[in-house]
Amino acid sequence: MPEIELKFQVPREREASVRRAMARASSRTQRLQARYYDTPDRRLAAAGLALRLRKEGGHWVQGVKSRGDGVMQRGEDEVCLPAGQAPPALDLARHAGTAAALALREALHGGAEAELVEVFATDVRRTLREVRAAGGALVEIALDEGELRGAGGVAPVLELEFELLSGPPSALAALAARWVARHHLWLDVRSKAQRGERLARPLDAVPAMKATRPCLRPAMSGEQALRAILASCLEQALANACELAAGSGTPEHLHQCRIGLRRLRCALRDFGGLAGDAAPPESAAWQAQLSELFRRLGGTRDRDALQEKLLPALVADGAPFNELPSPGGAADDPGAVLRERETGGLWLALLGYLHAGEAPAAPGDSRPSLRRQLRHTLRRLHRRVAREAAGYAVLDEAGQHRVRKRLKRLRYGVEFCSGLFADAAVGRYLAAVRPAQDALGERQDLLVARSLFEAQLAADPRAWFALGWLAAREPQVVARCSEALAGVAEAPLFWRRRGRG
Known part of the structure; x- marks a missing residue:
């Protein structure tokens, strides 16, 4: 039992x-x-x-x-x-x-x-x-x-x-x-x-837990579906957070923990409406707490990612250094952040909602089927990305960063819903989304690295090499972003087809 x-x-x-x-x-x-x-x-x-x-x-x-x-x-x-x-x-x-x-x-x-x-x-x-x-x-x-x-x-x-x-x-x-x-x-x-x-x-360490697909069924109510999505996200975040809190975590545990937090925020923001009047009233507060927790865990992760991907390319092209500059100020220790009582309170608030009894349906409630509600959400997320794909290259940095966040929300939304649609069709759509996410991620890495080296200029003139190298790569990366986003805009929309189940 x-x-x-x-x-x-x-x-x-x-x-x-x-x-x-x-x-x-x-x-x-x-x-x-x-x-x-x-x-x-x-x-x-x-x-x-x-x-x-x-x-x-x-x-x-x-x-x-x-x-x-x-x-x-x-x-x-x-x-x-x-x-x-x-x-x-x-x-x-x-x-x-x-x-x-x-x-x-x-x-x-x-x-x-x-x-x-x-x-x-x-x-x-x-x-x-x-x-x-x-x-x-x-x-x-x-x-x-x-x-x-x-x-x-x-x-x-x-x-x-x-x-x-x-x-x-x-x-x-x-x-x-x-x-x-x-x-x-x-x-x-x-x-x-x-x-x-x-x-x-x-x-000494165990593999980090990656995201798993929520188990959605066509007969589920919107409230049940929202809880299933949130449970999947929370499981990923917690499994990795506990390793970090215990001192046995790796950079990959930190990466996967942050992905779980981001997925939680997207689930609350884009799929909270599935529950209708039974949506958690604390949703906005939870999103703010998750955003702050994500931010505090970000400094160490951003530097780890640049050290792994960008630094080798810089060194291979003749950089006069073999390590990244340290960011200004002391970064939060991820384990200590995740052991804080405020973090524990957030986990328990989310668990309390997941295990609360389902609200009774209101008299005369005739909400559309789950699959129909999900189609509406996916269509909205896709349109937001497609609308800005053509003009990505002329957007300012804030606008380009906004497109990246919307693309992540789109991908997570597709992954949340994928169990209710044909695997092959979902796979074709994600095959168009992944190159765009990779390109926009590289663009973001360049911006983070530029900020890091600009802060180092006064103390180390060698940072000029890195800034010149980054500036030379920028047009190519922006062009790849535009091309990949065009592929997302033209991708076949799997939710228009007849789904499984």
Whole structure:
């Protein structure tokens, strides 16, 4: 059965205050010792499954957890074993007849537990407290203190979990938001199984999560579709944000986190109308917060991108330097920004909306079909780009930057809706959009680099070389932008065709 929970990392400087908040007469403490199993080639981890035997007090529990939505909801099947078995052997037949059994069979390709080996273990002291939340919800709060052990390595555990026992999921997010504000917790969507797996490998970093296509169905209401789109965007942003907040992120995690934030902003701005009167009233405030978060994460990412793409070309053409100048002022540390309580509050506000109950339809409400609403949005986004394509070369820099942002919104919109239209037709349209996005991205890189080197002139005359080089490339890049945008304007509009489903 699914479990709905949120997990947070507790900063060491807040450990004492969290312990005090958990210390109530009704609180209880137990020791949990778990062993996690997988095949030597990690088939369960690849399928998003965690198989464990856990000793809870005096008895053992065999459990299977699945990834769920990757944020707030996970699948779980547990079997409490008879007392006296210490430690018991694994037996996958204990999950017979459940969704967990099917998932295990598919991941193991029909194999049995003979292939499974212990990969890592956990040993934690758990303090439990039950809290009544808004709407009569009952939430169990668990403070876990201990360690993960695998492949000779050890990683500390200091986490606070909120699990919904009964009531609306939105109440869970609201309660967690109060604890985040009070104790500066930061949301972590990585499970213990995922942390243990990287310890056992061992892995310093895991691949960044890229965008996934929302699962839209023709019969969905506009409100359901909006939530599905936002959930897809938030999953990408959070998966990468947690790696950065934990200090294990890479430049690619930062890049993909910013893409997730940009997609969230586009979803709220261009598809918020799908929900009609049920659209989140906080949408404008969320967009402003996402925009500010995106900006604060941008300085480091922009320099990383220039270092990777533009600097090698400069050096190859004889630049008298082999590194980029440092931007003026200190850039924000992405991990610190993503651990801020204001960031956590934003994540939880979005999660609260995603898991709120759907508003009842108004009497006589006869909104058009989902596909028809999406066609209208795509047509509007396309027309805005096509209208300025022919005159792109004569636009000022602000105007050219506006076209780039509109093109990104168009591409994200197409990707959001693509599941409801024929793949081949969508693919042909995106084949016209991608070259334009690449060209406009190169144009933006030139502008950012120019600003960087102009600020360096007084301190380093070698910046003149870079400025001359950038000026020489500009006409060619602008011409490529104009040509690629013309291709977008003339691309066959897939939403005019008969779609799937």
